[in-house]
Amino acid sequence: MKLANPDLLKFQNYIDGEWRDAEGTAEVRDPANGELLGKVADGSAADAEAAVAAASAAFPEWSRRTAGERAAVLKRWYQLIMDNSEDLARILTLEQGKPLAEAQGEIIYGASFIEWFAEECRRAYGQTIPSHNPGMRLSTIRQPVGVVTCITPWNFPNAMITRKAAPALAAGCTVVIKPALETPLSALALCRLAEEAGLPKGTINVVTGTDAPGIGRVLTQDPRVAKFTFTGSTAVGKLLMAQCASTVKKMSMELGGNAPFIVFDDADIDTAVKACVATKFRNAGQVCVATNRIYVHESVHDEFVEQLRAEVAALKIGHGTEEGVNMGPMIFRRAVDRVQGLVQDAVAAGAKIEIGGEQLPNGENYFAPTLITGVTDNMRIAQEENFGPIAAVQKFTEEDDVVRRANDTPYGLAAYVMSENIRRANRVVEALEYGMIACNTGVFSTTVAPFGGTKESGIGREGGVEGMAEFYETKYCCFGA
Numbered sequence: 001m002k003l004a005n006p007d008l009l010k011f012q013n014y015i016d017g018e019w020r021d022a023e024g025t026a027e028v029r030d031p032a033n034g035e036l037l038g039k040v041a042d043g044s045a046a047d048a049e050a051a052v053a054a055a056s057a058a059f060p061e062w063s064r065r066t067a068g069e070r071a072a073v074l075k076r077w078y079q080l081i082m083d084n085s086e087d088l089a090r091i092l093t094l095e096q097g098k099p100l101a102e103a104q105g106e107i108i109y110g111a112s113f114i115e116w117f118a119e120e121c122r123r124a125y126g127q128t129i130p131s132h133n134p135g136m137r138l139s140t141i142r143q144p145v146g147v148v149t150c151i152t153p154w155n156f157p158n159a160m161i162t163r164k165a166a167p168a169l170a171a172g173c174t175v176v177i178k179p180a181l182e183t184p185l186s187a188l189a190l191c192r193l194a195e196e197a198g199l200p201k202g203t204i205n206v207v208t209g210t211d212a213p214g215i216g217r218v219l220t221q222d223p224r225v226a227k228f229t230f231t232g233s234t235a236v237g238k239l240l241m242a243q244c245a246s247t248v249k250k251m252s253m254e255l256g257g258n259a260p261f262i263v264f265d266d267a268d269i270d271t272a273v274k275a276c277v278a279t280k281f282r283n284a285g286q287v288c289v290a291t292n293r294i295y296v297h298e299s300v301h302d303e304f305v306e307q308l309r310a311e312v313a314a315l316k317i318g319h320g321t322e323e324g325v326n327m328g329p330m331i332f333r334r335a336v337d338r339v340q341g342l343v344q345d346a347v348a349a350g351a352k353i354e355i356g357g358e359q360l361p362n363g364e365n366y367f368a369p370t371l372i373t374g375v376t377d378n379m380r381i382a383q384e385e386n387f388g389p390i391a392a393v394q395k396f397t398e399e400d401d402v403v404r405r406a407n408d409t410p411y412g413l414a415a416y417v418m419s420e421n422i423r424r425a426n427r428v429v430e431a432l433e434y435g436m437i438a439c440n441t442g443v444f445s446t447t448v449a450p451f452g453g454t455k456e457s458g459i460g461r462e463g464g465v466e467g468m469a470e471f472y473e474t475k476y477c478c479f480g481a
């Protein structure tokens, strides 16, 4: 891998300010062609324990610094990431597969959390409370929760780390991160820059390893850990929540979704099609807020489908580092097989493939961007998060009915509404049981707004003022007469 700053390529774990080997190593491969990118330390539960011990030891000093002092270090980290953004994007594309332009976007998005929370931590105001008793004085102060552990996924190997680590560090917490097995290099490169920025030893630790359950048990059950934060599948999230119960840890969970995308008859069809492409095919559909069920009013259905088919046909597929590529491979073969199965199941039940629907000859992890119509709510493709480049369209006629269908899922992460009628848009936005609603756009994530889900899509919010609050305890102080 050719980088302007080769020092960013790290293959050891970062524990207590040291780069450490583990007992064995694990291979990291390019999902586009299977090429070996390197072998990282295959950390164990014992390494996770060492990292928690280091984070615990580093907490008193880091938490006692002023917010301004912590902010200064975090701003250096932010600047180093921006200065090295091209290399970081390259590492990300090579281990994850997304097109380089998307990877560059992720690096900037990821860095923006560090800048935002560095600013936000200076405003950790408490309150003075009008007392119920004339002799008493009541107030609150906000203090960092303590050691924070994070488990992150492979679909956003950079931003899912900064969105957790930045507010935690800004609040005065120390962190231990276990990145996904598929994408450890982005995490280690971020850590290398954190070291250079001057984060003290033990404040940030990364443990990579194939024994995710063993490492996960330490991060969710060690009594020295105050808070656990996870992004990943709902199934694993539920397991980890149960593990956290043993020591009543604070928890944040960003889990799966089943996003509806509703196109009303009063929508601007161009806008709707562009928004749909943006939410559906970015990162080959491997995004928790990606559109999963597309509901189109019967009177605009054919026009919408025709335009969407043309957009899908125009997508350029290939290795993420190639010029002009819009979509790369999926992360691994298992994901391709799953998506293929969902399409076959839908077709067997009467859906029609308009375009795509098969693997591509580019390599074993490539699946064609696909549009299918005639989908119904009982098909697996409408019930499960497809997490792939499959646009699955169904028709509707009545507003009440489509809102009911859109809400009829255990998930509640993101939903999309396309309508030029402001009264309808407001009504539907309020009626949808989701944590985030995008109206007339397919792109909505930003540092300054709260990201998170309702129902089985999660607990807590990341980003915005809410994202900072997750890492403080509010302490009530009562001074007697």
Ligand code: ADP
Binding pocket: 151, 152, 153, 154, 178, 179, 180, 181, 212, 213, 214, 215, 216, 217, 231, 232, 233, 234, 236, 237, 239, 240
């Ligand atoms: P995905 O299906 O997107 O890979 P997962 O929920 O399986 O989502 O993975 C998200 C993160 O959770 C990854 O870092 C993965 O290594 C980790 N993980 C998976 N299973 C476990 C487990 N049993 N305990 C702890 N971490 C796990």
